[in-house]
Amino acid sequence: MKIVMLGAPGAGKGTQAKMIAAKYEVPHISTGDIFRANIKNGTELGRKAKEYMDQGLLVPDELTVDLVIDRLSQEDCKKGYILDGFPRTIPQAEALDAALAKRGEKMDYAIDVDVPDENIVNRMSGRRACTGCGATYHIVHNPSGKGDVCEVCGEVLVLRDDDKPETVQKRLTVYHDQTQPLIDYYTTQGILKAVDGTQDMNDVFTAITKILEA
Ligand code: ADP
Ligand code: ADP
Numbered sequence: 001m002k003i004v005m006l007g008a009p010g011a012g013k014g015t016q017a018k019m020i021a022a023k024y025e026v027p028h029i030s031t032g033d034i035f036r037a038n039i040k041n042g043t044e045l046g047r048k049a050k051e052y053m054d055q056g057l058l059v060p061d062e063l064t065v066d067l068v069i070d071r072l073s074q075e076d077c078k079k080g081y082i083l084d085g086f087p088r089t090i091p092q093a094e095a096l097d098a099a100l101a102k103r104g105e106k107m108d109y110a111i112d113v114d115v116p117d118e119n120i121v122n123r124m125s126g127r128r129a130c131t132g133c134g135a136t137y138h139i140v141h142n143p144s145g146k147g148d149v150c151e152v153c154g155e156v157l158v159l160r161d162d163d164k165p166e167t168v169q170k171r172l173t174v175y176h177d178q179t180q181p182l183i184d185y186y187t188t189q190g191i192l193k194a195v196d197g198t199q200d201m202n203d204v205f206t207a208i209t210k211i212l213e214a
């Protein structure tokens with residue numbers, strides 16, 4: 001089962017990807033998480049990626065594509081995976097398809113978690129991310145049972161730098177310009193499935209499982 005999650009920043013891709021990964025026992029691969037881990041560990045890639053991320057811009061394809069293609073060649077990806085936050089541009093999608101084709105494979109589903117822009121800024125301002133394990137919460141819709149620390153690992157929860165309203169606006173513009181064209185790209189391939197991301201997160205998940213088990 002190979003799945004691409006599409007949707008605006010804050011649509012709930014990561015939340016759903018984690019639930020799908022747990023249920024179907026496939027790895028959840030988030031490029032945002034990979035970049036944030038690199039920033040935390042002070043790597044060269046992290047230093048470069050941060051310059052773009054802090055401005056709400058995409059990290060250049062040259063720094064992104066090989067990283068993901070390498071990851072997909074690891075042993076745990078043999079039974080499938082969920083890509084969250086990649087591809088985000090048409091060239092990334094084409095590079096992914098080319099790498100899959102080389103191995104005689106293809107993507108199975110592209111799931112678009114659809115949430116209008118009006119709802120996004122609220123979602124993002126309430127998002128809290130764990131500085132330890134990357135778990136994601138929402139102060140209203142999905143609070144940590146332990147208040148301002150992570151339920152899973154006990155580390156402190158923070159508002160991501162790029163979740164401030166000014167940066168969210170920029171990220172939405174970038175999403176519409178560079179990422180939304182992927183909806184047509186995967187529609188043409190016949191694998192696009194849209195779900196209404198404004199529902200409660202469990203209802204979104206039910207809609208996704210119906211698609212995957214149809
Ligand atoms: P969100 O889930 O809120 O959309 P992500 O964690 O996926 O945020 O991404 C955070 C930032 O990391 C993006 O705004 C972008 O700068 C960078 N990033 C993540 N994935 C990619 C990608 N595939 N290509 C380019 N930049 C990326
Ligand atoms: P993305 O990965 O698309 O950027 P996230 O999964 O991180 O989005 O979700 C963004 C924020 O919205 C998080 O705080 C998350 O807890 C919350 N959230 C996710 N899905 C829903 C939903 N269906 N309803 C309300 N809030 C949600």
Ligand code: ZN
Pocket residue numbers: 130131132133134135150151152153154155
């Ligand atoms: Zn944690």
